[in-house]
Amino acid sequence: MGSKRNKALQLIPELLKPKKRRIAYDPAQEPPQRRADVQSVYSVFHYNETELLEQQYSSIKDHQDLRKPGYITWINADGLKKEEVEQLCQAFEVHPLLVEDILSIGQRAKMDEMDNRMFCLLPMIYFNNTAACIEFEQVSIVVGENFVLSFQEDATRDVFDPLRHRLRSGGQRLRERKADYLCYSLLDVIVDSYFGVLEKLADKIDEIEDALLADRDATILASISHLRKEVMLMKRSIAPVRELVGGFLRTGNQLVESRHEKYFKDVSDHIIQANDTCENLRDMLSNLQDLYMNRINLKMNEVMKIFTMVSLLLAPATVIGGIFGMNFERIPLLHDQRGFYISVAAMLLIPLMMILYFKRKKWL
Amino acid sequence: MGSKRNKALQLIPELLKPKKRRIAYDPAQEPPQRRADVQSVYSVFHYNETELLEQQYSSIKDHQDLRKPGYITWINADGLKKEEVEQLCQAFEVHPLLVEDILSIGQRAKMDEMDNRMFCLLPMIYFNNTAACIEFEQVSIVVGENFVLSFQEDATRDVFDPLRHRLRSGGQRLRERKADYLCYSLLDVIVDSYFGVLEKLADKIDEIEDALLADRDATILASISHLRKEVMLMKRSIAPVRELVGGFLRTGNQLVESRHEKYFKDVSDHIIQANDTCENLRDMLSNLQDLYMNRINLKMNEVMKIFTMVSLLLAPATVIGGIFGMNFERIPLLHDQRGFYISVAAMLLIPLMMILYFKRKKWL
Amino acid sequence: MGSKRNKALQLIPELLKPKKRRIAYDPAQEPPQRRADVQSVYSVFHYNETELLEQQYSSIKDHQDLRKPGYITWINADGLKKEEVEQLCQAFEVHPLLVEDILSIGQRAKMDEMDNRMFCLLPMIYFNNTAACIEFEQVSIVVGENFVLSFQEDATRDVFDPLRHRLRSGGQRLRERKADYLCYSLLDVIVDSYFGVLEKLADKIDEIEDALLADRDATILASISHLRKEVMLMKRSIAPVRELVGGFLRTGNQLVESRHEKYFKDVSDHIIQANDTCENLRDMLSNLQDLYMNRINLKMNEVMKIFTMVSLLLAPATVIGGIFGMNFERIPLLHDQRGFYISVAAMLLIPLMMILYFKRKKWL
Amino acid sequence: MGSKRNKALQLIPELLKPKKRRIAYDPAQEPPQRRADVQSVYSVFHYNETELLEQQYSSIKDHQDLRKPGYITWINADGLKKEEVEQLCQAFEVHPLLVEDILSIGQRAKMDEMDNRMFCLLPMIYFNNTAACIEFEQVSIVVGENFVLSFQEDATRDVFDPLRHRLRSGGQRLRERKADYLCYSLLDVIVDSYFGVLEKLADKIDEIEDALLADRDATILASISHLRKEVMLMKRSIAPVRELVGGFLRTGNQLVESRHEKYFKDVSDHIIQANDTCENLRDMLSNLQDLYMNRINLKMNEVMKIFTMVSLLLAPATVIGGIFGMNFERIPLLHDQRGFYISVAAMLLIPLMMILYFKRKKWL
Amino acid sequence: MGSKRNKALQLIPELLKPKKRRIAYDPAQEPPQRRADVQSVYSVFHYNETELLEQQYSSIKDHQDLRKPGYITWINADGLKKEEVEQLCQAFEVHPLLVEDILSIGQRAKMDEMDNRMFCLLPMIYFNNTAACIEFEQVSIVVGENFVLSFQEDATRDVFDPLRHRLRSGGQRLRERKADYLCYSLLDVIVDSYFGVLEKLADKIDEIEDALLADRDATILASISHLRKEVMLMKRSIAPVRELVGGFLRTGNQLVESRHEKYFKDVSDHIIQANDTCENLRDMLSNLQDLYMNRINLKMNEVMKIFTMVSLLLAPATVIGGIFGMNFERIPLLHDQRGFYISVAAMLLIPLMMILYFKRKKWL
């Protein structure tokens, strides 16, 4: 029994006390300066059709000339420090309300426009294989004339590598187009990365399904419940991304070239698809839970019925034993040589007749 | 018992481990070149009111003159090879984003317009009678001035045969009209084919209903659960087709003649009807499951009650047997000649009185 | 017990295997020629303010002059034959797509306009009192300048008699107005007839409620489940009629006089009311089912508890009997004259003390 | 136990067979002449800023001059007779379709405009304290230039008394304004009266909550179920009133002065609030039901477990008693002086050890 | 066991009878004069870019010059007295319908405009840590040209302190802008304060989750049920705030400067986020309840099964004891020296064989 339990725990290792995630964020307070001790990294790409300049700074303070005429500039900030983010945003004339959003955490995805800057904020989602849970990193993107700023909390990971690779290798459209195409490309890789996470979740569901068909360990239920929580969280997180992409499609802002609209439409298709997949996964988990509970119930009913029945079939023997164990002076059969055999035969025959009767009554 | 189980399994043969279907598709990666080993088939129809030319190629490379002035051209590609699809699409000036969609798999149905090409993508659905499950094949349709391209993954089957037959036999309207009417006709036969699948699903539900009324085998529940999954999958797959057809109705594109709108409206009616039918089927399955669980519960309650009661009715006999089986020196009745008979009578009468009391209390 | 079961069965007579109804219709195939053997009946009314001409034909073929200048013409076709319907429709210039709809079966209610013909299709619903289920007959209505065509499948019944009566008796508004008012009148009597069916369903629910409060026969649950299926079917069938009537209200078509809009609005009110009533009935059935299951559960719990308790209260007697039934050489009290009475007293007192303890613990 | 049951029954006195209410109304038939035997009362108010004339008629026939130039006229008809209603409506040029609505019963609330008459129809709702159920009275209101007609079924009660009082005491705004303000005032007192009913329902819920925390009588469940039915009925009845008030806000009809719109908006706020309150009450009842069922289940589980356990703990004694009650010639300990005590000690010690083991296993 | 119960009760201290809150408010009656005995406080701020004048009055009567040219005036009324509120509102030309709203209690949040006054009304929400429940205070805000009035019921607390602090310390934007910005700032601190309450609710849920994983005390269920009620109440209360803020965004009123729209948009973001958080909390609580009930059920099933099984395994011993305890003259083995040992061995071996059989049948 222990080994079965272990197997289920293996599915969802840290099940009983998952890593705490913030449930509600409190915008009333200024967000704390984010890890002043952590080293921030600012990766700057200046590029046009023919050239690509790539730089890395550990601080924004000493580098005042962040824009380069004739180039599209992409600055990716990894690890957010309040003053530096504010300084960078001031340099690119980003409204303080947007800075507040960039510095906040755990926000709902959204798209905004202010003072000819397009802004969006959405989660990058990673699958933590060890804890079988999803993890979030908020990324904020600011688009202006010829520049894109992206802000990430965690310097150790993001999903932009394919994009960097395409930039460096002179990816056809990407290098020729304006900043809005870069913004599209960032959204595209983020949304595409959701499908990898969904695939992992689907795999976990498959593992549980297999485990379910093999045994009936109680931890399976907890695994299903845990996974459903993750799927719901995923759904809640990516649902507003649809509206975000819609924001780019509906904006009349000339920062978005009309020939690029079809690309944003393509991202829109994908995020709708991701939402659908979430619902499919949730359905599958509900289905699994129903199936599990029904299996448990049917099995328990079956077992209880058999136990009760066996118990019942033994009862006549007890009664007969009691009858002939009484100490009355005169009891029939007691002195008969066949008496004992008759009584034991009755002990066997009565249950047999009961079985036949129950079978005819369809109770078995 | 074994035979009953077999009967239920016969309903849904491969129940315990159905053929895996992809749950989540991952658009982040380029779709793999599709079965380079499989022979692709390109069926080309050139037709107008008076003539029909029909050709088949195994490769697109050698045939550059795919369009024929004065004719409507329908090219149906069976079995997709990346390079050939790209080559064909380039010849007909189809946008790369659409090519990406054609080459992807497991996508949600949708309609799109790009560069004066109308595009749609939807599932053909087949019912696999052996596994009692539905199977999908994605079909992509591109409509341009005087041509229609259709792309299918699986060369072994489609639902277009009635249409081919009508083309060859000079079907009245079909041969006289433009490419949009051919597109309508393709959508029509696809949507019509959904009803065949729904009919099959309804038949399976009927079989389960009959089985349910006859016995109470535990696999019925799994069959219901399985079929509901299929119905939900069906519903999810065809729900976006409604919007797809709406796309053709709302488009201002002159590729769609206004006198053909009523035909698309007719397809729209059918897909709404198909959606309704899905919901009816799901309701019926929920109903069946409720009925099944209730039957099980009522039966189990009834059986348990009777067992408990019989068990209880035997208890007095045990007690009386115990009383007169004690070895006290002085026990009343023990030396009475009628003692034994009195005690056995009590063993019978007390349960009888209990039964009468229970009946009066409505516990039986 | 048998009589109770019979009583419930009386509520829903053919419960266990209701008359099959088509679940999914298949528009892919040409509808079969409808009962070529059945005699079709064409009732023709030509009327104006002052005159009414009434005729009946058994075939449409010999009667080419179906319209009569200066008169409104209403042709009601009972029993559909494919060629005759097509011939009649051609005579009145009805589009082939509408003919296809007229000849199909089991369609969702809808309203359409094509080539200056207004078309609608909706179910007439009858209550089959014997089977306690609802039955459908599809009626298609075509309205043109000065004529109305109505098509019914079943020649044996419809709900138009009050209308015919009003026509013949010179019903004030009906005879003075145009074809659209006749169409309104047809819709009105159809929608009004829904309420009669709803009333019958409500009566059945009331019967079940009474049965539920009187006994707890298992077939009540099936009756509830059956009725809910009927109510849902009713709801699904009449829900789209709302949109149908809306179609007449929104159409700019001059076939609908503006002074008649209020009449269509009145039908619209009624169909909304009918929808509401369906939801009320469904709620009542859900409520009944909950109540029933809860009654069963509470009763079962109560019974099981009492049985278990009585069983438990007898246990001490068994133990004491066992103790003094042992054959040890030296057992206290065995040779005491009061021994037997002490032990029997213990057999009575211990259960009594248990009852008192349980009562104090609120377990009873 | 009887007294507890009585207490719960006291909550909802006529629970088991509440007064029948019409579920579905049948507009197909002419509504029956409403209680020709009942005396109708027509209260007529003619008022302007300075004067108020109040009259009562028992019949409308003899009083042809129902309007009075320079005055606003409010005629309230209590107890509807078909001919008189038709006559009154004809005098004020009310369309026959509206007359049909006035004479019907059990209709859904709605607002309508016809021939420069504004019409609305909504329920007055009363709380029947004896039966703990809500009761309806349909009130129809017709507004025209300088007059308001109101029609009620039941002459014995309405909610207009505060309004009559305000009219008579020269209520500031009411006497100065036009007929639309009177109509607003009628709607306002009707909607305000809903809150009194909701308050009563909330009180009943509170009573049940208290009863629930005190005992676990089975009728509580029925009370909850009954109250939920009432709340749902309330919700269904007042939900369309929102749209009704919206009708007055959206109408372009000059009968509604623009400076009075804010008053209708105020009624609109209240009806939204009443709807919200209904949902709150329904939630509270669902919550109570869940709590109740869970309490029952937990208690039953607890009781069953303890009974089963006690039963189990007595089992070893039975076995040991059986062992040493066997009649073998040679049984160890039988002739030992301590034999009896050893066996009885075992009867006590084994259950004790079982208890310790179960406690360690957390089964207790 | 007592200590566990105490621990759970500690979570939700006044669980069994929470402080009554009004469920339904009754606008039909004039709200009672609000605590004539309570001292009202009127805090008046006159400010512009350069100056801030702060005053406190205990009554509004003696101070007629409440506006100060060239200054923005904010009057916050704490503790509402009917006459004084009416007097103050008359001084600022606030419509009587709004005064009625200000004086009412327990209203749904809403935004309104009348006679160039913008009005809104929403709850401030506090978390009562002792009773683990939320508490409401209705705040009404009136905005006009250069003034803002705010009305609160409870003089002892509000959430405006950060704002007062910013005003006094010369908060940059706040002092330069018009009255609409002050209104925005009031809304912002109110909405921000919701997140603090949500955080507290989330903490309570976490406590329950920990308690759930540690024990299975029945009061956990009540705690979950109680918290869900609080969360639902929170959700219902803040849901209409979204529409309220939307009112300020959609109004064309020039009282709202267009450059301030983004600030209202920011509040709108936050209230959407708060709504989302409420749904997350509700989901978590549903999840916890499911998990709890499932744990209880599985544990109970497990325990019952083991008890039943042990009971069953002892049954053969009882039977064998009965058999050899019968007093027949001739019973095999009785005089055999090994008889007793054989029978006791059977008592042990039969249960052992039963265990093996059950294990093979997977019933254990």
Ligand SMILES: [Mg+2]
């Ligand atoms: Mg703030």
Ligand SMILES: [Mg+2]
């Ligand atoms: Mg990162």
Ligand SMILES: [Mg+2]
């Ligand atoms: Mg993508």
Ligand SMILES: [Mg+2]
């Ligand atoms: Mg699988």
Ligand SMILES: [Mg+2]
């Ligand atoms: Mg795409």
Ligand SMILES: [Mg+2]
């Ligand atoms: Mg793509």
Ligand SMILES: [Mg+2]
């Ligand atoms: Mg991509």
Ligand SMILES: [Mg+2]
């Ligand atoms: Mg194919």
Ligand SMILES: [Mg+2]
């Ligand atoms: Mg079709």
Ligand SMILES: [Mg+2]
């Ligand atoms: Mg059937």
Ligand SMILES: [Mg+2]
């Ligand atoms: Mg059609």
Ligand SMILES: [Mg+2]
């Ligand atoms: Mg068709």
Ligand SMILES: [Mg+2]
């Ligand atoms: Mg077709």
Ligand SMILES: [Mg+2]
């Ligand atoms: Mg008919």
Ligand SMILES: [Mg+2]
């Ligand atoms: Mg009608």
Ligand SMILES: [Mg+2]
């Ligand atoms: Mg009834």
